Amino acid sequence: QVTLKESGPALVKPTQTLTLTCTFSGFSLSTSGMRASWIRQPPGKALEWLARIDWDDDKFYNTSLKTRLTISKDTSKNQVVLTMTNMDPVDTATYYCARSTSNVMDVWGQGTTVTVSS
């Protein structure tokens, strides 16, 4: 059974750096073709893809946010980490991680809500 779970701070201050961890089980990110993505959803708004990391350590970022994002993986711990710098209130959202193969996100975590406020 494939599961993913996001963790991180519920509240961050403006200008701070957000670090989110996705801990997963049931698959390995060292298996050819496996990928993991981060997606966010502000309250009442659309889903927005943020970043992806592949089994071979290829990384892809949202064009508009790429200067603020870093994605990494720890295969031994079955974790994917996303950092987002210079947080702003508009970054308030639920952040999801998802497993993907061929860019199809077939299993999602439950999401973690992040509020940016002073």
Add this chain to the structure above:
Amino acid sequence: DIQMTQSPSSLSASVGDRVTITCRASQSIGSYLNWYQQKPGKAPKLLIYAASSLQSGVPSRFSGSGSGTDFTLTISSLQPEDFATYHCQQSYSARVTFGPGTKVDIK
């Protein structure tokens, strides 16, 4: 980046109705189109991938069609558990993008 649009943005329907949601891409994406269902407070769930392939465990009343720039999600007979928001997503580009969503609520 490839832009995705959906219509309508919301619709009201009754149990048993046939429901159709449209998704359009800003450029041709072949069949690299996926549909997700999201209920309030929950993560999205994959329904359809590659435009028309039903994800395992998804009821057969859901179907998808289309290619190129225009795609459709159809629910043949709406059930109470189908009231949700539906999102399309293109997987043609490494930088995937989602549509704005279509909310289906009870008439």
